[in-house]
Amino acid sequence: MPKSFATPAMMAAALFLFLCAPRASAQASEIPEGPRPWWKHAVFYEIYPRSFADSNGDGIGDLNGIASKLDYLKDLGVDAIWITPCYPSPQVDFGYDVSDYENIDPMYGTLQDFDHMEHEARQRGIRIIMDFVMNHTSDQHAWFIDSRSSRTAAHRDWYIWRDGQNGGPPNNWTSGFGGSAWKLDPATGQYYYHFFYPQQPDLNWRNPAVEKAMFDVTRWWYKRGVAGFRLDAVETLFEDPNLHDNPVLPGKNAYGDPIEEREYTTKLPELHDVLHDLRKVADEHEAVLIGETWTNNIDELKQYYGAHSDELQMPMDFLFATVNRLSAPAFREQIATVDSAGGWPVYVISNHDMPRSYDRYGDGPHNDAIAKLMAGLYLTLRGTPILYYGEEIGMENNDPKRREDVKDPIGKLGWPEEKGRDGERTPMQWTDGANAGFTRATPWLPVPPSSATHNVASESKDADSILQFYKHLLALRHQNRALLDGDYVPLNPDDPNVLSYLRRYRDEAVLVVLNLSANPQKVRFDLGPQGFPAAKARMLLSTAGQGESAISALSLEPFAVYIAEISK
Numbered sequence: 001m002p003k004s005f006a007t008p009a010m011m012a013a014a015l016f017l018f019l020c021a022p023r024a025s026a027q028a029s030e031i032p033e034g035p036r037p038w039w040k041h042a043v044f045y046e047i048y049p050r051s052f053a054d055s056n057g058d059g060i061g062d063l064n065g066i067a068s069k070l071d072y073l074k075d076l077g078v079d080a081i082w083i084t085p086c087y088p089s090p091q092v093d094f095g096y097d098v099s100d101y102e103n104i105d106p107m108y109g110t111l112q113d114f115d116h117m118e119h120e121a122r123q124r125g126i127r128i129i130m131d132f133v134m135n136h137t138s139d140q141h142a143w144f145i146d147s148r149s150s151r152t153a154a155h156r157d158w159y160i161w162r163d164g165q166n167g168g169p170p171n172n173w174t175s176g177f178g179g180s181a182w183k184l185d186p187a188t189g190q191y192y193y194h195f196f197y198p199q200q201p202d203l204n205w206r207n208p209a210v211e212k213a214m215f216d217v218t219r220w221w222y223k224r225g226v227a228g229f230r231l232d233a234v235e236t237l238f239e240d241p242n243l244h245d246n247p248v249l250p251g252k253n254a255y256g257d258p259i260e261e262r263e264y265t266t267k268l269p270e271l272h273d274v275l276h277d278l279r280k281v282a283d284e285h286e287a288v289l290i291g292e293t294w295t296n297n298i299d300e301l302k303q304y305y306g307a308h309s310d311e312l313q314m315p316m317d318f319l320f321a322t323v324n325r326l327s328a329p330a331f332r333e334q335i336a337t338v339d340s341a342g343g344w345p346v347y348v349i350s351n352h353d354m355p356r357s358y359d360r361y362g363d364g365p366h367n368d369a370i371a372k373l374m375a376g377l378y379l380t381l382r383g384t385p386i387l388y389y390g391e392e393i394g395m396e397n398n399d400p401k402r403r404e405d406v407k408d409p410i411g412k413l414g415w416p417e418e419k420g421r422d423g424e425r426t427p428m429q430w431t432d433g434a435n436a437g438f439t440r441a442t443p444w445l446p447v448p449p450s451s452a453t454h455n456v457a458s459e460s461k462d463a464d465s466i467l468q469f470y471k472h473l474l475a476l477r478h479q480n481r482a483l484l485d486g487d488y489v490p491l492n493p494d495d496p497n498v499l500s501y502l503r504r505y506r507d508e509a510v511l512v513v514l515n516l517s518a519n520p521q522k523v524r525f526d527l528g529p530q531g532f533p534a535a536k537a538r539m540l541l542s543t544a545g546q547g548e549s550a551i552s553a554l555s556l557e558p559f560a561v562y563i564a565e566i567s568k
């Protein structure tokens with residue numbers, strides 16, 4: 001049985017305490033318990049463990065470091081943390097090459113440290129989500145060591161082995177990380193398949209023994225108190241058993257490889273059977289499955305929820321994150337598409353594989369205002385948000401300047417076009433002191449100069465900081481019924497600059513108004529058609545410089561956020 005957690009009502013009562021900022025005037029009200037699953041009202045937070053907090057002075061973050069920051073996370077308004085892989089690993093792909101799924105890498109601590117962190121998190125009502133690297137193992141995993149030892153080894157068929165063709169690899173499939181996806185293993189004279197690095201051989205999910213062993217891994221962690229998994233690279237689980245060549249498109253990618261349409265190596269329908277069965281195991285433990293679901297369109301995303309809502313509860317909508325400009329029409333369209341898809345939307349604006357949102361959306365002079373604007377957007381939508389560590393303080397990308405400084409192998413291979421992902425993985429900025437308070441040693445990646453101003457300690461003292469804005473917004477989100485459960489109702493659909501919507505729950509509503517432009521804007525709202533003919537607005541939260549004004553003639557500063565409670 002899952003161990004007990006604080007109820008949303010208890011959390012709401014506690015988080016009410018935050019609602020005291022000058023421009024925030026949220027109303028306190030306890031949310032009655034409903035039949036909804038916990039993850040629908042939870043705020044998730046992604047931690048890249050190498051970079052969060054270093055407790056033992058080796059320049060690399062660790063589990064005790066995470067445990068030491070749980071009060072900060074609770075105070076921020078986080079309900080669940082997703083920790084990217086912290087299992088034993090040669091660290092070729094910084095943990096996404098797992099050599100033992102049922103242990104902790106010594107650089108991050110021990111299983112006892114994990115238990116301590118999990119216990120401390122539970123005390124605070126914070127759940128732990130682990131990263132499940134399903135598609136591949138490390139080449140140092142005992143299964144692969146056995147698999148490659150001979151053609152008749154017990155684990156031979158746990159991976160994908162094929163003969164070469166005409167003195168080369170079995171077909172034209174390329175790796176997502178550069179070069180052929182096949183590597184010749186001289187010991188047995190066959191090639192093995194790896195969608196990612198050669199040190200990350202793909203598991204053969206057509207083999208029931210693989211499925212059983214991997215499902216047992218999830219059971220093992222559920223018993224240890226884990227509340228769910230983020231599923232890595234789900235789209236690559238299966239490949240065409242007949243090895244058809246992928247169609248080739250004109251041009252070359254950053255690695256110098258021909259550009260392929262990955263028709264035979266990604267999104268094969270068989271993967272949905274695995275997700276369906278994995279969900280059954282999750283349901284036995286009241287656990288949540290979050291998908292790293294790269295999709296080209298809404299139909300693909302819909303499939304990940306399952307035909308009967310029986311696959312992933314939380315497939316991430318990356319189409320939202322790929323709206324890479326502050327365009328009210330573009331966001332409006334994407335939100336409407338996902339909101340009407342039938343599942344529970346999952347919003348992310350950055351992660352450890354994409355440049356930070358601060359840089360992607362920022363225009364330079366207004367970066368802090370835009371960081372608050374993006375928070376005002378994705379934290380008020382109907383759905384569950386997943387924050388990326390440091391987003392809440394406006395951390396920026398710090399890309400390597402020279403090839404010799406690059407740590408991420410794809411940056412070494414693709415330099416200078418592809419600089420790798422080091423830039424978005426730099427140490428969490430806790431203070432304005434040495435190494436941003438992350439470590440007393442030399443951090444594994446350099447801290448950017450912006451840590452002098454953008455750090456937890458300084459922003460905690462500044463009422464106008466990005467951090468304070470996140471805290472107020474998350475507190476509001478936890479206690480306002482319309483923000484928790486209300487419908488998404490778009491407003492003023494033709495406005496090219498201002499994105500506005502209601503979150504409407506029965507007779508209550510919250511109005512969210514976001515000026516996505518660098519110019520002052522004026523907007524007016526007639527909420528009669530939405531059931532509020534004589535709407536009265538009471539401001540709940542707004543950005544600095546954005547004061548109270550009537551919704552019949554609302555003046556907005558550039559990049560302003562205005563959030564108000566609407567009553568009849």
Ligand code: NOJ
Pocket residue numbers: 093096133196232233292352353
């Ligand atoms: C997706 C992960 O997010 C990324 O960091 C990793 O390199 C690949 N999957 C391979 O596991």
Ligand code: CA
Pocket residue numbers: 054055056057058059060061062107
């Ligand atoms: Ca450490």
